[in-house]
Amino acid sequence: MQARVEPFLALIVVISVVAFWCGILYFISFLTGWHALTRRFRAEAVPYGDIKSAGPLFYTIYMRYWEHYSSAVRLTAAADALYASILLPFRIGHPPLRIPWNEIQFGRAQRFMFRYVELKLGNEEKIPVRISLRMARNLGILDRYPSS
DSSP: OOOOOHHHHHHHHHHHHHHHHEEEEEEEHHHHHHHHHHHHHHHOOOOSSSOOOEOOOOOOOGGGGEEEESSSSEEEEEEEEEEEEGGGGGTTTOOOOEEGGGGEEEEEEETTTTEEEEEEHHHTEEEEEEEEHHHHHHHTHHHHHHOO
């Protein structure tokens, strides 16, 4: 005897899976601090001037509570600001960001035996973003903050 899946039941399952996926992405956005940054730094323009990009593939960035995005975030350093965007399937709750350089504090961080460049985003929010030295070098961030 072959079971027949009701179309209505299939629709409920699909809607539930999509709702669950959206809920998880919004939760991650709140946890990492991305949501807090969107209040003031939602990207309204595209990068201009001397542009250097890194990611998303083969790069991991660590945000608040050492939560990480692996191979999902592209960072772009432009003349006016640091831009951040997430790959389209993960963009729900994560709109692209544009953080002016005067809203970024530079530092260093270490976890276990790994060393990172730490950027605190937003003078009010102070959301940490930790990136590898290789990513910082590719973005020209080490040239921007040579003394640190």
